[in-house]
Amino acid sequence: AITRHYKFDVLSHNVTRLCHTKSIFTVNGQFPGPKIIAREGDRVVVKVVNHVQHNVTFHWHGIRQIQSGWADGPAYVTQCPIQKGQTYVYNFTIIGQRGTLFWHAHISWLRATLYGPIVILPKRHVPYPFAKPYKEVPIIFGEWFNADTEAVITQALQNGGGPNVSDAYTINGLPGPLYNCSARDTFELIVKPGKTYLLRFINAALNDELFFSIANHTLTVVDVDAIYVKPFNTDTILITPGQTTNVLLHTKPFVPTATFLMMARPYVTGLGTFDNSTTAGILKYDHPNSSLTSNTHKIPLLRPSLPPLNDTSFAANFSQKLRSLANVQFPANVPQTVDKHFFFTVGLGANPCPKNQTCQGPNGTKFSASINNVSFTMPTTALLQAHFFGQSNGVYTTDFPNQPLIPFNYTGTPPNNTFLNNGTKVVVLPFNASIELVLQDTSILGAESHPLHLHGFNFFVVGQGFGNYDPNKDPSRFNLVDPVERNTVGVPSGGWVAIRFLADNPGVWFMHCHLEVHTSWGLKMAWVVMDGKLPNQKLPPPPSDLPKC
Ligand code: C2O
Numbered sequence: 001a002i003t004r005h006y007k008f009d010v011l012s013h014n015v016t017r018l019c020h021t022k023s024i025f026t027v028n029g030q031f032p033g034p035k036i037i038a039r040e041g042d043r044v045v046v047k048v049v050n051h052v053q054h055n056v057t058f059h060w061h062g063i064r065q066i067q068s069g070w071a072d073g074p075a076y077v078t079q080c081p082i083q084k085g086q087t088y089v090y091n092f093t094i095i096g097q098r099g100t101l102f103w104h105a106h107i108s109w110l111r112a113t114l115y116g117p118i119v120i121l122p123k124r125h126v127p128y129p130f131a132k133p134y135k136e137v138p139i140i141f142g143e144w145f146n147a148d149t150e151a152v153i154t155q156a157l158q159n160g161g162g163p164n165v166s167d168a169y170t171i172n173g174l175p176g177p178l179y180n181c182s183a184r185d186t187f188e189l190i191v192k193p194g195k196t197y198l199l200r201f202i203n204a205a206l207n208d209e210l211f212f213s214i215a216n217h218t219l220t221v222v223d224v225d226a227i228y229v230k231p232f233n234t235d236t237i238l239i240t241p242g243q244t245t246n247v248l249l250h251t252k253p254f255v256p257t258a259t260f261l262m263m264a265r266p267y268v269t270g271l272g273t274f275d276n277s278t279t280a281g282i283l284k285y286d287h288p289n290s291s292l293t294s295n296t297h298k299i300p301l302l303r304p305s306l307p308p309l310n311d312t313s314f315a316a317n318f319s320q321k322l323r324s325l326a327n328v329q330f331p332a333n334v335p336q337t338v339d340k341h342f343f344f345t346v347g348l349g350a351n352p353c354p355k356n357q358t359c360q361g362p363n364g365t366k367f368s369a370s371i372n373n374v375s376f377t378m379p380t381t382a383l384l385q386a387h388f389f390g391q392s393n394g395v396y397t398t399d400f401p402n403q404p405l406i407p408f409n410y411t412g413t414p415p416n417n418t419f420l421n422n423g424t425k426v427v428v429l430p431f432n433a434s435i436e437l438v439l440q441d442t443s444i445l446g447a448e449s450h451p452l453h454l455h456g457f458n459f460f461v462v463g464q465g466f467g468n469y470d471p472n473k474d475p476s477r478f479n480l481v482d483p484v485e486r487n488t489v490g491v492p493s494g495g496w497v498a499i500r501f502l503a504d505n506p507g508v509w510f511m512h513c514h515l516e517v518h519t520s521w522g523l524k525m526a527w528v529v530m531d532g533k534l535p536n537q538k539l540p541p542p543p544s545d546l547p548k549c
Contacts, residue, residue, distance in 0.1 A: 001041035001093075001123075006034070008048045010056050010114070018168055019181035020146040024113040025052055025105070032140050032173045032204070033103070033116030040098045040123050046090045048082055055081030058090060059106035060118065061242060062225055062487045065456055068092040069384055069507030070542045072455055075107035077510045077526060078384040080549035088545055098122045099226035100200035100244040102140065109153045109516050112145065115204040120226055129325065130222055130231060130248060133198035137189060140202040141210055141239070141264055143275070144168040144175055156517050164517065169205065169264055169279035176280040178263075187281035189262070197249040198222075201239055206516040208266040208274065209240040209451065209490065211314075213304035214283055215260040219247040221322070225486035227458065228330055230323045236307060238267055238318045240451035242488035242514035255285045258300045268309050269493035270348075270448035276309060312493050315449065319464065319490065326482035334460045334480050335434040335500045342427070342435070343403040343469070344371050345410060346450050346491055346513065346523060347442030349420050351375070362445065368420050368521050369513070372401045375420040375522030381549045383426070384508040387528055388539065400425035400525055410468050411494050414444040425525065429503040431532035436462075438469050439489075440496040447494035450518060456509035456529075458485045459501035466495035474498070488514055506531045506539040 013026040027033035038044050050056050059073035071090040072078040082088045098120045105114035117138040122128060143166035145152045156164040168175035171187040191197060199219075203210055213219075213236045222231050223246035231248075239245050265278040282301075307314040324332035350365035361367040368375045379386075379395050386395040408415045429435065437459075439452055462478040478498060491497050512524030531538040 001039065001043065003043040003045060004038050006036060006044070006046045008046055008058065010048065010050045010052050012052055017144045017175055017182065017185060018146060018179055022148055024149065025054065025110060027114060027116065031113060032142065033114060035117045035119060035138060036103060037119045037121070038094055039121045040094055040096070043091070043093045047087060048090065049087045050082045050084055053084055054110070055083055055107055056105055056110060056114070057081050057107050058103055060090065060092065060101065060103050062097070062101035062244070063092055063118070064095060064097065064458070064505065065092055065507070066095050066505055067540060069456065069539055070546060072507070073106045074455065074510045076378050076380065076382055077508060079382050080547045081107055082547050086547055088547055089543065091543070094120055097226040099223040099228070099246055100138065100202060101226050102202045102204055102244065104204060109149060109206060111204065111516070112143065112149045112152065112206055115140065115142065117200065117202055119200060129228055129330065131196060133248065134192070134195035136198040136200060138200040138202065140172055140204050142170040142173060143205045143208065144170050157520055164207070165273050166206070166275040168277055169208070169210070169275065171264065171279050171281045174281070178278050178280050188284060189281065190284050190286050191251045192286050193251050193255050194253045195251050197251065199247050199249055201237065201245045201247065203239040203241050203243055205241050207241070208268065209238065209449065210264045211267055211306045212237050212239065212262065212264040213306055214249070214262040215302035215304040217249060217260065217283070219249060222246050222248055224322060224484065225458065225488065227485045228325045229484060230325060230482070232321050234318070235304070236314070238315055240488060240490045240514065242451050242453040243486070251285070255287050258302050259284050261301060261303045263304055263306060265306055266309060267311065267315060269312055271446040315490065316464070316492060319461070322484035323482045324485050332460065332482055332485060334462065334483060335502055336480055337434060338436040338500070339433040340429065340435050342437045343440065344437060345373070345404050345440045345442045346371055346452065348445040348448065348518070348521070350445070351420055369518045369523035370420045371523060371525050372404050373420050374400060374425055374525065375422050376524045377422050377424050379424050383526055385542065387508050388542065396424040396426050398426055398428050400427045402427070410440050410442045411447065414442070420522070422522070426528050427525070428528045428530065431503065431506060431530050431537055433503045434500065435503055436498065436500050438496055438498045439491045440469050441491050441494060443494060449493040450491045450523065451488050451514040452491055452511065453488040453514045454501070454509065454511045456505045456507060457501045458487055459499040460485050461489050461497060462500050463498035464492060464495065466492065469496040503527070503529045505529060506537065
């Protein structure tokens with residue numbers, strides 16, 4: 001194993017898409033940002049220098065951060081932000097993961113433009129559990145807003161405005177030919193016939209889950225969230241913000257007389273406005289006789305067909321197919337017993353509108369989102385520091401409810417009073433506790449799928465279903481043998497999902513909906529995992545350059 005050094009200079013840079021030029025925050029002037037590449041077992045050291053007039057932090061989404069909680073990155077959770085002119089060095093080791101993850105800014109909505117791939121190769125001389133691909137290609141989905149990022153945030157947050165709608169989806173930063181003024185900004189994948197390509201998909205979009213297909217080509221899913229899965233074939237993948245998916249693409253044995261569109265567009269179950277546009281890229285075969293690839297021949301351009309926008313049964317089927325390898329080399333260490341059980345409702349709601357303001361939520365209320373009726377308030381100092389130095393007083397309280405305060409019919413007619421509590425509430429877990437968490441979607445403002453992301457852990461998705469979770473019946477059908485292991489799971493629209501994880505990583509770990517607008521409205525909370533007794537079970541002290549609030 002080696003140490004890999006990166007330098008991230010946060011800079012403003014002018015970027016043009018859809019004929020709109022705007023100044024965006026970038027890493028090293030690149031959009032999307034630079035790729036981090038490492039092998040399992042390597043140490044990664046990223047020196048961040050902030051040159052812009054905005055606080056920033058970075059999160060290494062899906063990296064377990066075992067005993068390196070100070071490098072996790074969510075602002076006011078594990079660190080205070082890096083201010084203009086300041087430097088912070090993120091330092092972590094990649095343990096037990098191989099596949100694709102990504103990094104993104106983790107403050108306000110800056111991940112709109114500050115994101116890039118993390119490629120984790122297996123240890124040297126350790127092969128993939130599938131044939132070695134001819135080439136590997138990261139493909140990262142994003143959203144482009146013509147408006148300035150700050151204006152986008154303000155619109156969504158002021159008085160609980162409606163979710164902000166992007167102007168395009170992007171593939172590796174490019175909207176593609178289906179948008180006006182965008183044909184030149186098209187991602188092209190040029191392939192050779194008869195080869196296998198490993199495509200590393202990342203959904204870095206702010207607010208939308210995406211379906212993706214390539215015309216006339218089947219995809220073989222082999223890895224999600226940097227954990228191998230049992231391979232299966234599909235025409236379409238579903239990928240939520242915060243998820244990554246590795247697929248094998250077997251190209252046709254001979255150069256076909258067509259080019260192929262690849263397309264992504266949203267999976268949406270909620271109410272309200274959203275960007276229902278489609279981003280496209282082009283899959284082209286490299287002809288040995290290059291004159292034939294020029295456009296003198298009018299060769300057909302084929303389009304894939306994608307599931308309907310609200311195809312929840314596709315979503316449920318797709319997630320049912322995801323299974324851990326669960327073999328000798330890659331065992332699935334699913335907790336077989338449970339020390340602590342939690343039942344969390346996740347959903348949208350409404351709060352009273354502040355005096356003298358007009359709010360855009362239902363009946364003039366203010367949009368809000370919550371877990372167990374608690375809408376999380378961000379503290380003004382980092383939770384991890386407060387925890388480590390024993391100064392939690394006035395920063396957070398440890399009374400996060402382990403079930404809803406007042407149970408109701410979650411997927412039926414909502415109760416009349418859905419006003420929420422605000423607070424910075426956490427759950428404290430003893431070291432090595434085995435946790436079962438049922439996440440129940442609520443339909444207070446319409447049933448909606450929520451991609452829940454847990455920092456610091458992978459979890460096993462042991463069960464899922466529609467309607468209300470039934471504690472007497474559902475656990476008997478849990479899969480404790482080969483459930484998928486991941487860091488972000490879609491809580492099904494009008495249903496529930498059950499996950500298990502082992503609290504073996506001391507620190508403070510954020511959990512939130514990876515739809516940025518829902519996080520902003522309060523769909524987030526934090527787990528505090530205590531130190532174990534042995535020296536290698538303790539959170540080390542903070543690095544000396546940890547930023548101050
Ligand atoms: Cu990718 Cu807390 O997020």
